[in-house]
Amino acid sequence: MRSVLLDLKDVTFDYILENKQSLRAVNDLSLQVEEGEYIALIGPNGSGKSTLARLLNALLIPLFGEIQVDGFATRVEEHRWEIRRRVGMVFQNPDNQIVATTVQEDVAFGLENLGVETSEILQRITESLNRVGLSAYAEHAPHLLSGGQKQRLAIAGVIAMRPRCLVLDEPTAMLDPRGRKEVLDTIHSMNRQENITVVHITHFMEEALQADRVIVMHRGEIAAMGKPETIFNGSIDLHLLGLEVPPIPRLAEMLRAEGLTIPTGILDTDDLVSYLCS
Amino acid sequence: MFIEVKNLTHVYMPGTPFQVNALTDVSLDIERGEFIGVIGETGSGKSTLVQHLNGLLKPTSGEIWIEGNNLWSSKTDLRRLRSRIALLFQYPEHQLFEETVFKDVAFGPRNMGVEGRELEERVRYGLEWVELDYHTYSQRSPFSLSGGEKRRVAMAGILSMYPEAIILDEPTASMDPVSRKHFLARIKRLHQEGKVTVIFVTHNMEDIALLAERLFVFASGRLVLQGQPAEIFQSKETLEAIGLGIPVLTDLMQKICRKGKTIRTDIFSVEDACREIIRSRREGVG
Numbered sequence: 001m002r003s004v005l006l007d008l009k010d011v012t013f014d015y016i017l018e019n020k021q022s023l024r025a026v027n028d029l030s031l032q033v034e035e036g037e038y039i040a041l042i043g044p045n046g047s048g049k050s051t052l053a054r055l056l057n058a059l060l061i062p063l064f065g066e067i068q069v070d071g072f073a074t075r076v077e078e079h080r081w082e083i084r085r086r087v088g089m090v091f092q093n094p095d096n097q098i099v100a101t102t103v104q105e106d107v108a109f110g111l112e113n114l115g116v117e118t119s120e121i122l123q124r125i126t127e128s129l130n131r132v133g134l135s136a137y138a139e140h141a142p143h144l145l146s147g148g149q150k151q152r153l154a155i156a157g158v159i160a161m162r163p164r165c166l167v168l169d170e171p172t173a174m175l176d177p178r179g180r181k182e183v184l185d186t187i188h189s190m191n192r193q194e195n196i197t198v199v200h201i202t203h204f205m206e207e208a209l210q211a212d213r214v215i216v217m218h219r220g221e222i223a224a225m226g227k228p229e230t231i232f233n234g235s236i237d238l239h240l241l242g243l244e245v246p247p248i249p250r251l252a253e254m255l256r257a258e259g260l261t262i263p264t265g266i267l268d269t270d271d272l273v274s275y276l277c278s
Numbered sequence: 279m280f281i282e283v284k285n286l287t288h289v290y291m292p293g294t295p296f297q298v299n300a301l302t303d304v305s306l307d308i309e310r311g312e313f314i315g316v317i318g319e320t321g322s323g324k325s326t327l328v329q330h331l332n333g334l335l336k337p338t339s340g341e342i343w344i345e346g347n348n349l350w351s352s353k354t355d356l357r358r359l360r361s362r363i364a365l366l367f368q369y370p371e372h373q374l375f376e377e378t379v380f381k382d383v384a385f386g387p388r389n390m391g392v393e394g395r396e397l398e399e400r401v402r403y404g405l406e407w408v409e410l411d412y413h414t415y416s417q418r419s420p421f422s423l424s425g426g427e428k429r430r431v432a433m434a435g436i437l438s439m440y441p442e443a444i445i446l447d448e449p450t451a452s453m454d455p456v457s458r459k460h461f462l463a464r465i466k467r468l469h470q471e472g473k474v475t476v477i478f479v480t481h482n483m484e485d486i487a488l489l490a491e492r493l494f495v496f497a498s499g500r501l502v503l504q505g506q507p508a509e510i511f512q513s514k515e516t517l518e519a520i521g522l523g524i525p526v527l528t529d530l531m532q533k534i535c536r537k538g539k540t541i542r543t544d545i546f547s548v549e550d551a552c553r554e555i556i557r558s559r560r561e562g563v564g
Contacts, residue, residue, distance in 0.1 A: 177522050
């Protein structure tokens with residue numbers, strides 16, 4: 001059995017607005033994420049996804065309830081470094097996450113802050129850039145990289161700290177198709193080859209199709225949760241939740257309604273082609 | 279012809295070590311009332327191109343003609359041009375700055391000398407298009423709004439100038455699926471009922487395939503393909519080589535076709551795909 005890495009119990013979080021009113025962003029939410037799982041977190045704007053992400057590495061602390069990361073409670077101040085070493089964050093805008101003048105220095109930044117020794121830092125830079133496919137760019141200036149390369153650099157900077165979990169908040173929203181593919185391939189290979197737990201927030205429903213588990217957020221709560229085949233098979237009214245079913249499962253559903261024999265749970269183009277051409 | 283781009287070349291920071299040839303010898307025409315899609319990977323020159331269309335950037339060489347007049351001739355009123363051909367930047371919510379929604383939406387027309395009742399009418403018009411109620415919103419601070427509402431206020435600020443053309447640079451980035459759908463439906467209505475020319479820059483192949491009448495495809499600062507979406511998206515290999523792709527349903531239909539089925543491949547919506555698959559099966563049997 002896999003162990004639980006992220007454990008959320010009855011978590012509530014409010015933002016305090018200018019007029020002193022409070023806005024509930026996460027409401028009494030409980031969730032367990034196992035080590036090595038790939039979670040896609042979807043939901044409309046304002047549903048609490050990004051707040052949840054920030055709660056996971058103690059950037060925000062719950063108003064009520066408790067979050068434990070690998071046994072460390074986020075509420076306890078002395079635990080926060082341990083938590084942030086385990087949970088690395090990658091945000092939407094690649095330009096806001098770059099701090100240094102060369103690619104390798106950018107990767108080194110977090111490690112230097114952790115007080116890692118120089119020889120160890122150099123080794124981890126090489127290793128991390130290798131893993132995201134940027135070795136050839138070690139000496140380059142980050143601002144000359146493409147969007148996809150910048151996001152992969154952000155990921156390299158995070159994985160250099162050897163986290164157990166990556167939390168990515170719309171990492172592909174600003175990228176072109178090639179950049180998106182590069183970043184998605186990188187995240188999936190981290191998950192498969194290194195067993196790094198992934199919490200991936202996205203508005204691209206196609207990206208959620210690749211996850212082990214999809215969590216649908218709505219008004220600060222989990223509205224639905226399950227394997228992609230279940231979430232996107234038409235049994236849940238995603239439109240009502242501000243979302244949509246991606247084209248391939250939607251088409252499969254429509255063809256089934258027309259009387260074609262297509263099994264449920266088809267998510268992939270090639271699978272649908274082979275059923276239609278058999 | 280409404281907009282003509284003739285042999286446009288744009289070089290950023292010429293004569294320095296940082297010189298970048300952003301656009302090289304681009305020529306294209308846009309007719310009044312068209313819905314144009316502009317696609318290409320990051321850095322391919324899309325944004326540089328559209329900033330030339332309303333005179334925000336000056337060509338290094340080449341010319342921009344608007345309705346038969348050279349844009350950079352002395353008689354062009356650039357301020358007036360920018361209200362006729364209006365540009366909505368990416369993340370426009372960061373560009374709101376006034377104390378009230380009314381003032382923000384009124385900023386453009388007020389700059390054009392519009393005042394009083396007409397000004398109010400234009401603000402109403404802009405807010406109506408983006409479906410924000412005038413009474414509820416006009417006196418609120420733009421900063422108290424949600425991200426989606428702010429973006430709509432920015433759009434209303436463009437529409438209150440009664441533009442003949444609007445240029446949208448990736449307007450739907452990080453909108454959730456339903457907000458995106460609503461926004462696209464509003465743009466479509468603006469094009470069809472408002473008769474506004476639309477120039478839409480995007481990374482989303484699915485959306486643009488359904489919306490645009492004609493596509494311009496950019497790679498490394500050059501215009502490499504132009505035509506209707508149905509033609510453009512037949513060239514999967516070419517598009518993938520320049521970092522783009524084709525809509526997932528077009529890809530599906532092309533794969534079915536390659537397996538020897540007689541089936542149309544210029545398909546962009548789930549409804550059309552369903553209809554065509556059913557039709558192809560019936561004919562295959564009969």
